[in-house]
Structures are given as C-alpha cells and as structure tokens.
Amino acid sequence: MTRKQRNERMITAPVAVHDIVTADVVGLAHEGEGVGRVKGFTLFIPGALPGERVRARVSEVKKQFGRADLLTVEQASPDRAAPPCPIYEACGGCQLQHMRYDAQLVWKRKMVVDALERIGKLQVASSAESGGQGVAVHDVIGMDEPWRYRNKAQVPIGFDVEEGGLVGGFYAIGSHRIIDMDACLIQHERNDSAVRRVKEIARELGIEAYDEKSHTGLLRHVVVKTSFSTGEVMLVLVTTERGIPKQNELVRRIVESVPETVSIMQNVNEERTRAVFGRETETLWGRDVIFDSIGGIRFAISARSFYQVNPKQTEVLYRTALDYAALTGEETVIDAYCGIGTISLFLAQRARHVYGVELVRDAVEDARANAALNGIENADFTVGRAEAVIPAWRAEGIAADVIVVDPPRKGCDAALLDTLFAMQPKRIVYVSCNPSTLARDLRILEDGGFRTVEVQPVDMFPHTVHVECVIGMQRINT
C-alpha cells in the first residue's frame, strides 16, 4: 500500500470513537484480544473470540486498526466459557478465562506454529506425530487442574477511603489504582489466605498503607511464597522504612494465624519506584528460606531468588529438556542462563559434568547452595554473561556435548549464538518463554548448521496468553 493510499484509508476509517458496531471476529491477537472486522477495518476487542459476532463500542481509532470494548456477544463461539473469577475483567492478570481450557491449548500451539513458520521460516510437519517432513510441534501439555497453580503472589498494598482503609489486591487494568482482592483463582489457596490474614492484622494494628502518589505510609507490598511439596510459607513485607510499629505483635499474630509460616522477611524499599523490592532484606522471624522439591531435587528459595511459579508444570518442562538432552552419563553439558541452577541440577543427575552460567550473582550463590543441598558434585556455576563465559571455557578446553539455553524474553544474544557455532555441541536444547524471539533464534541456528527436530509447548500459565516451549536441536553431520 502506498502512503497516499494509507492516508486515504485513514481519512475513510469506517468507524469513529464511541461508535457502537457489530464486528465479526476472525482471530485472536497475541495479547488475547479478539481481532474484529468492521467493513474491512480491524478492531481489537478484548473478551471476543474467533468465530463470534459481537457488539462493541469503539474506544480508539488509529490508521491501520482500532480498539473496542465488548458490549454483547450476539453469536457465541463453542469455545466460550463463563470466567469463574468474579474480578476477571477488572484485573487483567488473566486474559483467556473466557475461553475453554482445551481451546486455549489449541490456540497456544497455533501461536507457536505461526511464529516458527512466519518468523523462523521453518517447515512445520502437518501432524506432529506422523513423523513426516518438517519440525514436529507437539500438542501443548496442559494441566489436569488448571487453577490454583501459582506458588508466589506479590500483592500491592494501598489506602482506599471508600473501602475504609488498608487494601491489597491488584492494579485495575491500565491504572495504578489498587482494588482490594480476597481470592485469586490461579493462586495457591495458602497464599490467598495468608495475604487475607496479613491485611486483617495490619488493619487491626493500624499499620499505615503506602500511598504511591504522596510517597508516604509504610506497607507497600505483601509477597507470599509457598512450597507445594512441603507446605511451607514465606511472607515478605515490603516497607518504606525499617521501623515497623508494633512489630513484635505483628509477627506474633501472623505466626499464630498463618500456621504454615516458617519465614517472615522484611524488605525495605524507600524509593519512588514501581519496582517491588528494594535492596535491603532482613529476617524478622524464622528461617530466611523455604524448601521445595521438583523431580526429587530440593531447592532453597529465598525472598529475592527467581523461581518458576508453576512447580507442577516446571517438572514437566524440565523432564522434557532432560529428554531432549538425551544424556547417557558421559556428556559435558553447559546450562547458559542457568538462574538458581534448577535445570543444571536436573541434568547433573544424568551427565558427567554440568557447567552453569548466570548473570546475577545471588542466583549463582543459590545455585551452588542448591547443588550442595542435594549432594551434587558434578555441577559448577559461574557468574557472568553467557556469551563471554562460554568462549572462556572453550579456551580452557571445555567442550560441551549438549548446550541448554533458557534466555529471558528477548531471546539469545547474537554473540551467544556465535559461541554455540564455535563450540559445535551435538545437541542444543532451547527453553523459551517467547515464541517470536525463539523463532528468530532457531532460524539463525538452522542457518549455522543445526536442525530443529521437535518442539514441545508446555502450559506454565493457564488462562494467560503465555506459552513456554522446549526445543530439541541437533547438529547436522554428527
């Protein structure tokens, strides 16, 4: 389309803000919004599903597309479900509760296939199980019980005159207004009840809630972590300053009313920032870690350490990674982006040696502690950038048979991909939380002499738009 045509199109956009329109929904966009069409014009409509006809009010019109709020569904999709959560629409933490869970899984696989074909220019086999030409993309592994799966909650605390004081819950969609919440259906029940109790106790003791606008008050966030395997609970109170009035009574009452508590921590965040945590963390009561185990390996989780939030599916993810690594016990393995060593320790059980590298020093310390906790002696961890550390290892004569990468959303650094070509492992296992950057990286790896064999999507975050994938790759000419 020429610029002139585009401009004409802009002028002739067939809808205007506040119009009430009837739209046919033809797809689902990345953020889970329905893609509606009105006289050839695209409107993103949250809450609408493909195949539906809906009434919606236009809220925004741009050159190429607009947005609209769903009013009524005139013709419903068979995939439509009644969202069980009463605050689903106000919250925005989940985007797909209005879609049946089996349909969510089908859509997630399609997102992955689309990215691999469109961005990665990969040929995807028509049926994952047929063994035909192309990359096998398996069905998404979902959860039997896709609710109450999260082990961690970070709850912002605020003050609300109408609610009569301290509230804690979630930021209303697109704003920083805190809405009080008593239950989150994707959160473990222990977390919900612990937060409820802490709020009650804080109200009774007159503890001041933080006010973001005036930057006054004390309690900013309540963070709660629970271990699915041991039942232990850690509470982290994030405050603007160190002194907490009636601290002893607060601690005593939390311990009494949340019997699973083994750790109460305080983190001080005095900055005007939207980041949850500040630099200082102290123990107010009990231990400074809780213990969890995944697939027979124990992990100590501290207030700040990164840990997967869906422990049940994490085990599925790591087992798939282990499977694709196809270890016999003889291999040298590198785990780039190793975090607190979760994947490394999983692999160490079946490898000769595992080398993990990770940017964040605290995470590496956790990884070493976790290795010791499990009596694992064939895993070493190094702080640094994977793209710098791996070449240094290579210079020392370390050659990996298998390299595992589990990068952040932006994918692998180009320099890291170069080091993979230099190292020439037999296999690469790529764990990805972002199909787009994954597809980009797979194209580069394919062009560099690796073949994508299979892709296993795993649903770590039911009812949200996220999907995690494990990819098995092989060096050509091994």
Ligand code: SAH
């Ligand atoms: N594999 C781990 C963590 C994956 S999250 C697990 O499953 O728990 C990605 C990790 O990569 C984060 O811990 C982040 O700190 C780290 N990271 C980001 N950029 C990096 C880089 N250039 N080199 C090494 N680690 C990096």
